[in-house]
Structure formats: structure tokens, C-alpha cells
Amino acid sequence: TTPGGPGFVLLDSRSTHSWDQGHIPGAVHLPTALIPEQAPALLDRSVPVVTYCWGPGCNGATRAALALAELGYQVKEMLGGFEYWVREGFAYDTWQGPERRDADPLAAPVTGACGC
Template identity: 40%
Template structure:
């Protein structure tokens, strides 16, 4: 036996349920990029960490800057009910996206985390936007 098989694999049913739960709360940089390039995304992308200056230097095209500490029922009322929010932070070493997702879910809003954050976006060699405006990811 190896360390891999010391603990038996879950049944296919348990594995399927597990991965469905993960996919219901996570998305990745590649899928976000494909949706953004496709035109009107069916979600709002939020850059949830850092100062306005850091956002202006570099952010995912299409992302709005809304630090997790500023998330409130009043602020989120800017979007229609049922809007899906996709949040990201600096990367795997940052828990800002988790904090934002926790707050959004607590407000009864649908939310997913873009795993990898800025680090993942860069690893995928995807382009960044700069400036105060969200920008657009070109096809």
C-alpha cells in the first residue's frame, strides 16, 4: 500500500457529490476569462482586496473594486436580486475572497470564488487591466 491508497477512495457517488459542492462555490480563471471574452457575463466580478491604487495598477478586466470590508446589504442593493457574484483576491495566500464570499452568502446572495485570484490569472498568462474603470477582456 502507498500513501495514496492508505485511505480508500470514496465511492463514485460520494466523489460526485463532493465535486459538485466544490464547483457550486468555485470557478477558475480560465472559465472566468472565457465568459468575459464571450460578451455579457452572467455574473458580476469583484476585486475584493487592496487599495484603490492597487486596483488601478492591476486588476482582472471587467472586475469592480469592492473591498470585502465594504460589502453591505445597502451596497449590494446596487445589483438586481439573484445576481451571481464572483470574487477574487491576491491569490492562494490571501483569504480576502473567502471573507467576501462569507459576507455575500450571509446576505443571501449567490457567490463563487475565482480560485487562484490574481496569481492564478497571471499563471494563466491572461492580461490585466489598469486604471479606475473595470476595462474589458478582449476576445
């Protein structure tokens, strides 16, 4: 993490092809199958990790969280995954550069706040 940063590492556990298609800015890319081998070199055990995958229909973030927990990391899952990040209108990066889509009115308010 960086000073003034969020206090956690955001980890994208999808394949390289999926990462290239789009990922959350600032995320670390580490496919689930590579976690046991590469996590110790990429992640600090003292910093919490938040995993994400495609979306609610995918259990990739859950499997990544389990793999990290088994290695002693503090871990949580990001609900909604990449799908809802994009559907709620947040910017994302692709292999071609930054992109952003309008918010989906079924996932986020078109104007104003959600009132949660």
C-alpha cells in the same frame, strides 16, 4: 450582467491600491469591508457573484464571499485569484491601462493546451 455576457458578476474584493496595481477586465471593485454598505446599490441579488482577491495565499475572496452570502447573494470564489490570472498570461488592467505578461511555465503551458 449584459446580454451574451458570462451570467455572473466578477468582484475584486481588494483595496483601491491593489485594484489600481492590476485587476481583471470587467470586474467590479468592492473591498470586503464595504460590502455590507455598498453591495445593495452595486449588485443585483438575482445575478451570481464570483469573488477574487490576490491569490491562493489570501483569504480575501473567502471573506468577501461570506459577506455577500450573508446578504443573500449567490456567490462563488475564483480559485487562484488575480495572481494566477496574470501568471497564466491573461490580460489585466492597471491605473495606467491594459497590460499582459507571458504565461509562467509553472502555472500554464507555454504552448498548446493544458489537457485538463
